[in-house]
Amino acid sequence: MTDALFARIVDRRDDLVALLQDLIRIPTRNPPGENYRDICELLERRLSASGFTCTLVRAEGAKGDSDTYPRWNIVARIEGPRPGPCVHFNSHTDVVTVGEGWTRDPFGAELDGDRVYGRGACDMKGGLAASIIAAEAFIAEHPDFAGSIEISGTADEESGGYGGVAYLAEKGWFDPDRVQHVIIPEPLGTDQICLGHRGAWWAEIETHGRIAHGSMPFLGDCAVRHMGAVLNAFEADLFPAMAARHTQMPVIPDGARAATMNLNAIHGGERAREPGDTSLPACNVPDRCVLQVDRRVLVEEGVDAAADEIVKLLDRLKESRPGFDYEVREINRVIPSMTAEDAPVVTAVRAAMTDALGRDATFVASPGSYDQKHIDRIGRLKNCIAYGPGILELAHQPDEYIEVSDMLDATRVMGRTLERLLLD
Ligand SMILES: [Zn+2]
Numbered sequence: 482m483t484d485a486l487f488a489r490i491v492d493r494r495d496d497l498v499a500l501l502q503d504l505i506r507i508p509t510r511n512p513p514g515e516n517y518r519d520i521c522e523l524l525e526r527r528l529s530a531s532g533f534t535c536t537l538v539r540a541e542g543a544k545g546d547s548d549t550y551p552r553w554n555i556v557a558r559i560e561g562p563r564p565g566p567c568v569h570f571n572s573h574t575d576v577v578t579v580g581e582g583w584t585r586d587p588f589g590a591e592l593d594g595d596r597v598y599g600r601g602a603c604d605m606k607g608g609l610a611a612s613i614i615a616a617e618a619f620i621a622e623h624p625d626f627a628g629s630i631e632i633s634g635t636a637d638e639e640s641g642g643y644g645g646v647a648y649l650a651e652k653g654w655f656d657p658d659r660v661q662h663v664i665i666p667e668p669l670g671t672d673q674i675c676l677g678h679r680g681a682w683w684a685e686i687e688t689h690g691r692i693a694h695g696s697m698p699f700l701g702d703c704a705v706r707h708m709g710a711v712l713n714a715f716e717a718d719l720f721p722a723m724a725a726r727h728t729q730m731p732v733i734p735d736g737a738r739a740a741t742m743n744l745n746a747i748h749g750g751e752r753a754r755e756p757g758d759t760s761l762p763a764c765n766v767p768d769r770c771v772l773q774v775d776r777r778v779l780v781e782e783g784v785d786a787a788a789d790e791i792v793k794l795l796d797r798l799k800e801s802r803p804g805f806d807y808e809v810r811e812i813n814r815v816i817p818s819m820t821a822e823d824a825p826v827v828t829a830v831r832a833a834m835t836d837a838l839g840r841d842a843t844f845v846a847s848p849g850s851y852d853q854k855h856i857d858r859i860g861r862l863k864n865c866i867a868y869g870p871g872i873l874e875l876a877h878q879p880d881e882y883i884e885v886s887d888m889l890d891a892t893r894v895m896g897r898t899l900e901r902l903l904l905d
Contacts, residue, residue, distance in 0.1 A: 483753045483837075483900065484883045485622055485881070486618060486619060486622045486623075486803045486893075486895070486897065487768050487893050489621060489622055489832065490614065490618045490892050490893055490896055491889065494889060495885070496497070496614065497611065497614045497847075497885070497892065498877075498885055500527070500610045500613060501503040501597055501602065501606055501607055501610040501883070502590035502592070503590075503597075504523070504606040504609060504610060505590035505602055505606055505622055506588055506590050507519050507520045507523060508576070508587075508588045509574050509575050509578070510575070510576060510578055511577065511601075511636075512640065513550045514545055514552060514575060514636060514640070515550060516576070517554075517636050518551065518553065520574045520634060521537050521554065521555040521574070521767040522537075524555050524574075524613075524632075525537065527555070528557040528613070528632060531613075531616075532559050532620065532811075533632070534559070535555055535557045536555070536556050537553055537555050538553070538560075538649065538654075538733075539552060539553050540554065540556075540636065540643070540644040540648035540759060541647075542811065543643050543644040543645040543648045544635055544644060545640060545643060545644045546644050546796040552636040552637060554634065554644075554645055554649060555633060556632075556633045556636045556649065556654055557631065558629055558630070558631045558633045559631075560629045561624075561625065561626035561627050561628055561629060562624075562625055562627075563625065563627040563844055563904055564627060564630075565626070565627030565628025565629070565905075566661035566662060566902060566903070567630070567631055567661045567662070568628070568630050568631070568661070568662045568664070568899060568902050568903060569631040569632075569633065569662065569664070570615075570616070570631070570633070570663075570664050570665075570666060570667070571633045571663060571664075571665050571852060571856075572606075572612065572632075572635070572638070572666055573635050573638030573642070573646075574606075574634040574636060575637055575638060575639050575645075576601035576604070576639070577600070577877050578730070579600055580605050581879065585599070585880055586598075586599075586843075587599055587881075589631060594885055595884045595885050596882040596883070596885070597882060599606075599881065599882075600881055602883040603871035603872060603875045603881050603882065604668050604871065604873075604877065605667050605871070605876075607666075607668070607870050607883035607888050608666025608799055608869030608870055609666060609905070610869065610888065611666060611869065611870055611888045611889075611892040612664070612666050612869075612892075612895055614892050615895035615898075616894040616899065619900065620868060621683030623903075626899070626904060627747055627903050630724070630846070630899065633649065633654075634645075634840045635649065635852070638851060641813070642851075642854075642855055643829070646852040646855045647859060650855045650860040655855075655856050655859070655863050656839050656860060656861070657861060660828040660860075660862060660863075661825075661864060662763075662864055662902060663826070663853075663856055663865035664741065664866060664868055664869075665851060665869070665900070666849055666867070666869030666891065667867040667873075668869055668870060668871025668872060668875070668876055669868060669869060669871075669873060670873065671838065671887055671890040672834070672838070672840055672842060672843055673766075673842065673844075673845045674821055674830055674831060674834075674844055674845070674866055674867075674868050675844075675846060675847055675848050676731065676819070676820045676821075676844055676866060677778045677780070677819035677820055677846050677857075678729070678818055678846055678849060678850040678851060678854065679728075679737065679778055679846070679849070679852055680778035680780070680784050680814070680815045680816050680817035680850070680851060680854075681777055681784075681790050681813065681815040681849075681850060681892035682784050682787050682811070682813075682814050683769055683773070683774070683775050683776075683811070683812040683813040683814070684772065684774055684788070684811050684812055685772070685773050685774075685809070685810045686771070686772045686808075687808045687810070688704045688708045688711065688749075688770045688805070688807050689707070689769060689807070689808075690702040690705075690767055690768045690770070691766070691768055692766055692767075692768040693766040694761075694762060694764055694765070696764055699807070700708065700766075701854045702766070702804045703767060704749050704767045704768055704770040705750060706748035706766050707770065707802070707805050707807075708749060709803065710798055710802055711794075712772075712797065714794050715742075715794075719790070719791070720742070723740035723741065724739050724889075725739075725886050726739060726779060727805065728740075728779040728780060729780075730780055730783070730819055730846040731843075731844045731845050732845070733846070733847075733850070740776075740778065740779050740782060742774055742777070743774070743775040744773070744775075745775050745794070745815075746772070746773040747770070747771070747772045748770065749767040749770030750765065750767030754882060763877050773812075774791075776791070777848065777849075778815075778817055779817060780819045780878075783817070784814050784817075788811070792809060795851070807895075816854055816857065817866075818853045818857040818858075818859050820853075820863060820864065820866055821898070822844060822858075824864050824866075824904075825864055826864045826898075827844075829901045830866065830894065830898050832901055833895075833897035833898040833900075833901055837894045837896075838896045847867070851867060852867075853867065868894070869886075869891055870872055870883060870884075870888045871887060
């Protein structure tokens with residue numbers, strides 16, 4: 482049974498490459514979030530012809546949606562003749578900006594040996610194409626399957642997923658009564674199952690001061706010096722405390738198993754001078770200073786506790802340091818998400834990997850985040866992983882590519898996973 486499915490998948494190699502090329506040739510750069518409707522229509526034509534019922538959903542009113550750049554998504558569903566669970570493959574259709582340093586046409590989808598080049602080849606149009614071929618081959622081999630298969634192509638993952646998976650989850654598309662297993666074919670490598678990701682808390686911290694003439698700073702109150710006190714407290718207390726905390730999650734790389742915080746940007750006082758600006762600076766004591774932080778949160782910590790820890794540190798400074806006052810503005814929060822190692826979708830993909838590739842899976846978790854957060858928090862669906870072809874390090878790089886053999890391996894694992902979940 483499995484061998485017959487694998488043979489069908491190998492037969493579809495050229496089709497897999499052609500499908501990926503068609504997907505890459507629609508530049509779905511985000512920002513601004515362009516051509517989402519076009520890529521949804523391509524997927525609609527393809528999946529309708531394979532027997533799926535397709536629904537195009539615009540994320541009306543979601544963050545990022547506009548009439549100029551509408552956030553279109555597609556959900557395609559096919560039901561087998563017998564009842565059973567629904568396996569959902571979710572891929573984002575957006576790609577990041579091209580950037581410098583390319584030696585290939587970023588939207589040319591050039592096939593060179595075993596590689597297909599282009600922006601999004603690896604992250605993650607290769608995974609999307611693989612899931613489609615896996616589903617089509619499975620349906621052809623087992624037309625009497627139990628349950629249903631869904632394939633979605635969603636917008637805006639690269640900018641938080643609000644016009645994509647978050648919107649669909651809010652509208653009930655990921656409710657556990659209609660979807661039971663979710664696989665997100667992000668490029669984690671064909672041997673790895675990604676169980677989830679760390680959380681995040683992005684915020685601005687502002688310290689206040691009082692403006693005065695720079696020749697008499699004692700008449701004012703310097704907001705930058707107050708921020709210096711914040712940074713000192715971070716170095717003395719917060720960073721060591723975070724570094725001592727380690728998660729049980731299999732986050733890669735190793736350094737990301739501790740709680741971390743990046744200081745993205747800091748600014749106080751007059752606007753920074755542009756290169757070549759020959760004007761003289763104004764002599765003012767800065768009355769405000771703003772620090773932007775990116776705190777990554779372990780599943781054992783939780784976002785509220787991570788934010789509270791920083792607020793408590795600022796409150797202590799307020800008590801001990803004359804004139805110190807602050808504001809904290811949250812910019813974004815992402816819950817950490819972790820699927821259990823013995824969840825049904827994990828067990829199925831792991832066994833399928835052994836069947837298809839003869840290898841056991843390595844469990845990993847992502848230091849950043851991806852759309853699993855929305856499926857978990859809004860959709861309340863805990864049976865979700867990322868598994869897909871491609872080398873994560875190539876994502877967002879110049880000359881991004883994916884190997885066709887890697888895609889075929891992942892396609893076989895996905896097809897075998899469907900056999901394990903949707904055949905009695
Ligand atoms: Zn991605």
